Amino acid sequence: MSGDIIKLSRNTENAPISAISTQTVAFSHYNNISAQLPVDPETGKVVAGGIEEQAKQCLVNIKAIVESIDHVMDDVVKINIFLKNISDVGVVDKVYETFFHGSFPTRTTAEVLALPLDGALIQIDALISNGEGTPSQAPCDLVKVARNTENSPKSPVSTQTVAFSHYNNISAQLPIDPESGKMITGGVKEQTGQCLKNIKAILCSIDVPFDDIVKINIFLKNLSDIEAVNEVYTTFFPDSAIARTAAYLPARTVIAASALPLDALVQIDAVVSHGDGTPPQAVEDRHGIVIRANNTKNAPKSDLYTQTVAFSHYNHIAAQLPLNPKTNVLVEGDITMQVQQCLKNIKAIVESVDHIMDDIVKINIQLKNIADIDVVNKIYTTFFKGDLPARTVIGVSAIPMGALVQIDAVVSNGIGTPPQA
Structure with missing residues (x-):
C-alpha cells in the first residue's frame, strides 16, 4: 500500500464469519461493512420467521460488528438494503427505525432478483464513520453532519446527505417532485432528470458543486432504458467549465433492479467529495484538496x-x-x-x-x-x-x-x- 495509513480488517464471532470476505475493513476515517444476511451467528442458518425477523437479524449482525470495533449504530453514515420483495419495505422500515437514536444514515433500497443464500429475503451492508482513523493517524473527534433541504424530497427513514471527514454520501433519489411529494409524470428520461435534479438541489444546499461527485450508482427497473438514461445523464456531466475542460466524469455503476420504491423506473445515489471536511477540520482546506x-x-x-x-x-x-x-x-x-x-x-x-x-x-x-x-x-x-x-x-x-x-x-x-x- 502506498502511504503509511494501515488497512484494518476485523471479524467478530458475534456476527456470521465468511471465508470470502472480512466483516469490517477500516481505512482512514471510514469502516466498510460486508453485506449481512439474516443468519444467526450461533447456528450459521437463516433465522426462522418472515421479513420482520430477517430484517432484525441483519441489523443485529451489523450492530454486533459495529460494537465489536467500539462504535455505535449512530456512527453509520450509509446503508444499502437489498430486498427480494420491494413490498416488504414498510415492515423493514419499522424494524430499521428501532436501531437508530439520532439522525438516520443515507440509504438506498432496491429489490433484486436473488440473494446469496436460499431463504434470505433481505441483505444489508453499511458504511461507518471512523473518527479515530487507522494507524498511523492520530485519533480525532470528527463530527458526522446530517442535513436535509426542502428543495429535495425528504424521507422519514433516511437523511438526504451525511457528511463525515472528506466525504458526503447522498441518499438514493427517486423521481419525486419535492414540492408535491409525488412521482413526476413521464417516462424514464423525465424520471432520470428529476433524480439528478434532486441530487443537484441537495448539493447546492450545502454549497457543493455537482462536479464534486466522485461516484454515481444508477438503479434501473429496465436495463434496456440505459441509452435514454445516458442521454439525460450527459446533460448533467460535466457541469462546470473546469470539469468540461478536463472532461471529468465520476466513476459509475449501473444496476438492474427488479423493482424500486414507489414503482419508479430509476433511482440514483452518489458519493461526493467534501473538501472542507467536517468539524474540527478547517473550512479553508476545502478548495485545496x-x-x-x-x-x-x-x-x-x-x-x-x-x-x-x-x-x-x-x-x-x-x-x-x-x-x-x-x-x-x-x-x-x-x-x-x-x-x-x-x-x-x-x-x-x-x-x-x-x-x-x-x-x-x-x-x-x-x-x-x-x-x-x-x-x-x-x-x-x-x-x-x-x-x-x-x-x-x-x-x-x-x-x-x-x-x-x-x-x-x-x-x-x-x-x-x-x-x-
Missing part, C-alpha cells in the same frame, strides 16, 4: 465514466464488465472467463495508480445467475494475498452488454490527494 481522475489503456474505457476517481484517502473504481480492453468486446467463455476478466480489469486500474489489489477495502459483485457464486469465489480469492475486502453480492435480472458478472470496488489511498500527505 484535489479530485484525481485516471484512465488506463489496460482496462476498458468509457465515454460515460472515469475508471478510477481518487479523493482524499479513497479511490472509487467504476463497475467493470468482462470486456477485453483492446477490443471493448465481451470475452468469450463462461462465468469463469468473465469473472477473471472483470478482476483483471480492476487489477489493471488499481496498478495504474500505483496500488495493489490488497489495497481494496470493499468489493460489490453483481451476478446474472446467483448459482455461479461458488465458481466466482474460487477465482476471486486468487486475486488477493492478504485479508479479503468487505463484500456485497447480489443477483440481478440483467447486466449491461449481456454479461454474466459485473464488479466495482473501493480502494484505500494511503497517499491521499493534494494537499494531504
Whole structure:
C-alpha cells in the first residue's frame, strides 16, 4: 500500500464469519461493512420467521460488528438494503427505525432478483464513520453532519446527505417532485432528470458543486432504458467549465433492479467529495484538496465514466464488465472467463495508480445467475494475498452488454490527494 495509513480488517464471532470476505475493513476515517444476511451467528442458518425477523437479524449482525470495533449504530453514515420483495419495505422500515437514536444514515433500497443464500429475503451492508482513523493517524473527534433541504424530497427513514471527514454520501433519489411529494409524470428520461435534479438541489444546499461527485450508482427497473438514461445523464456531466475542460466524469455503476420504491423506473445515489471536511477540520482546506481522475489503456474505457476517481484517502473504481480492453468486446467463455476478466480489469486500474489489489477495502459483485457464486469465489480469492475486502453480492435480472458478472470496488489511498500527505 502506498502511504503509511494501515488497512484494518476485523471479524467478530458475534456476527456470521465468511471465508470470502472480512466483516469490517477500516481505512482512514471510514469502516466498510460486508453485506449481512439474516443468519444467526450461533447456528450459521437463516433465522426462522418472515421479513420482520430477517430484517432484525441483519441489523443485529451489523450492530454486533459495529460494537465489536467500539462504535455505535449512530456512527453509520450509509446503508444499502437489498430486498427480494420491494413490498416488504414498510415492515423493514419499522424494524430499521428501532436501531437508530439520532439522525438516520443515507440509504438506498432496491429489490433484486436473488440473494446469496436460499431463504434470505433481505441483505444489508453499511458504511461507518471512523473518527479515530487507522494507524498511523492520530485519533480525532470528527463530527458526522446530517442535513436535509426542502428543495429535495425528504424521507422519514433516511437523511438526504451525511457528511463525515472528506466525504458526503447522498441518499438514493427517486423521481419525486419535492414540492408535491409525488412521482413526476413521464417516462424514464423525465424520471432520470428529476433524480439528478434532486441530487443537484441537495448539493447546492450545502454549497457543493455537482462536479464534486466522485461516484454515481444508477438503479434501473429496465436495463434496456440505459441509452435514454445516458442521454439525460450527459446533460448533467460535466457541469462546470473546469470539469468540461478536463472532461471529468465520476466513476459509475449501473444496476438492474427488479423493482424500486414507489414503482419508479430509476433511482440514483452518489458519493461526493467534501473538501472542507467536517468539524474540527478547517473550512479553508476545502478548495485545496484535489479530485484525481485516471484512465488506463489496460482496462476498458468509457465515454460515460472515469475508471478510477481518487479523493482524499479513497479511490472509487467504476463497475467493470468482462470486456477485453483492446477490443471493448465481451470475452468469450463462461462465468469463469468473465469473472477473471472483470478482476483483471480492476487489477489493471488499481496498478495504474500505483496500488495493489490488497489495497481494496470493499468489493460489490453483481451476478446474472446467483448459482455461479461458488465458481466466482474460487477465482476471486486468487486475486488477493492478504485479508479479503468487505463484500456485497447480489443477483440481478440483467447486466449491461449481456454479461454474466459485473464488479466495482473501493480502494484505500494511503497517499491521499493534494494537499494531504
